Amino acid sequence: MIVVGLVACAVAALLALLLTGTVRRLAPRWGLVDEPGERKIHQAPTPLGGGLAVGLSVALTIAGGVAVTWLPPEALPAWVPESVRVHFPGVRHVSVQLALVLGGGLALLLLGLLDDLRGLSVRVRFGVQAAVALALALCGIRAELFLGGLGVAGEALGIAVTVLWIVGVTNSFNLLDNSDGQCAGIAVVTGSVLAGIAFFSHQYFVGCLLLALVGACLGFLRWNFPPASIFLGDAGSTVIGFWLAVSSVIFTFYTTHYPLYAILVPLLVLTVPLYDTASVILIRLRSRKPLFVGDRNHFAHRLMALGLSARGALLVILLLTLVSGLSAMFLYKVRTVGALLLALQIVAVLTIVAVLERAGRARQGSGQASGSAPPSTGL
Numbered sequence: 001m002i003v004v005g006l007v008a009c010a011v012a013a014l015l016a017l018l019l020t021g022t023v024r025r026l027a028p029r030w031g032l033v034d035e036p037g038e039r040k041i042h043q044a045p046t047p048l049g050g051g052l053a054v055g056l057s058v059a060l061t062i063a064g065g066v067a068v069t070w071l072p073p074e075a076l077p078a079w080v081p082e083s084v085r086v087h088f089p090g091v092r093h094v095s096v097q098l099a100l101v102l103g104g105g106l107a108l109l110l111l112g113l114l115d116d117l118r119g120l121s122v123r124v125r126f127g128v129q130a131a132v133a134l135a136l137a138l139c140g141i142r143a144e145l146f147l148g149g150l151g152v153a154g155e156a157l158g159i160a161v162t163v164l165w166i167v168g169v170t171n172s173f174n175l176l177d178n179s180d181g182q183c184a185g186i187a188v189v190t191g192s193v194l195a196g197i198a199f200f201s202h203q204y205f206v207g208c209l210l211l212a213l214v215g216a217c218l219g220f221l222r223w224n225f226p227p228a229s230i231f232l233g234d235a236g237s238t239v240i241g242f243w244l245a246v247s248s249v250i251f252t253f254y255t256t257h258y259p260l261y262a263i264l265v266p267l268l269v270l271t272v273p274l275y276d277t278a279s280v281i282l283i284r285l286r287s288r289k290p291l292f293v294g295d296r297n298h299f300a301h302r303l304m305a306l307g308l309s310a311r312g313a314l315l316v317i318l319l320l321t322l323v324s325g326l327s328a329m330f331l332y333k334v335r336t337v338g339a340l341l342l343a344l345q346i347v348a349v350l351t352i353v354a355v356l357e358r359a360g361r362a363r364q365g366s367g368q369a370s371g372s373a374p375p376s377t378g379l
Helices: 002-030 050-069 088-093 095-118 122-138 152-176 182-200 204-224 233-250 260-269 271-286 299-305 310-332 336-369
Strands: none
Touching: 002 050, 002 182, 002 204, 050 088, 050 095, 050 204, 050 233, 088 095, 095 122, 095 233, 122 152, 122 233, 152 182, 152 233, 152 271, 182 204, 182 233, 182 260, 182 271, 182 310, 204 233, 260 271, 260 310, 260 336, 271 299, 271 310, 271 336, 299 310, 310 336
């Protein structure tokens, strides 16, 4: 099944590569262009709409893969091994739920496109996202909290947690789309780590879903790596966050074969997006700025303000994401003390980053006061 996942990754990557190039040419005609501004770091008008390519690539790859499982046995190529065919009934069994997920993703894709074209209020965006998440939860796609003994109350709590998680992660990735390559790059790292854990724990279907997203983001990064020639837009960052959130919801992190603290896996894998969201909210609250108005206080912006180039900041962020992701993978191999040490390790790394950021800002402030600028690292 790993081979199937890699095929899905390759197909999605090729689709995204071709579709992004097409959208890049057509976006100006559609009015999908991001103009430079005070809160933005790009200096020239840049096409939006990359999210359309990413979203369609994921949807087409997954829909095509599921369609294959409905073919009669005699219509399948002879090279499809029996070890793959035995999973077809299971895929067909969840095809209705998967169709709901695809529908939800396409709904958020259209929502994001409208936001990119005309601008939508925060209330509308959150309302639609919450409605999609609630619909999925009511249809059985929800976080398992092992609260069956609480009856209706436990079920209601599971639905509430699912909606909050999907909306929260979706918007975390939406906030990540503030510099070239960051949102798609982090999705590649987090999606790859989660896919690795899925295959390790024999959750092959979830692993294939994640690798389809990874492939689409890789294909898009050909056009979005600094300096980017096209942006995801809200459509793309929203869809990426949605797919990762839903994948982590249908993921079974804990069973009787694994320790209870394995439920921390998604939190560790998504540490960097959650850190960026939390730090930006705190900065805006402290400076008494509107929470839902963009600024240049994101993690990547803060790293660039310390002297890193766009590529250097992206590299640091991706490496931090990989560190937290690899730590999550080891949760299945350690005991309670080891799990605690892994969590403390992530907290220590983020603390070091925060201390360096604070020292850099203090140095930058003193340099500006004396009329000199801090040196650039050149990265």
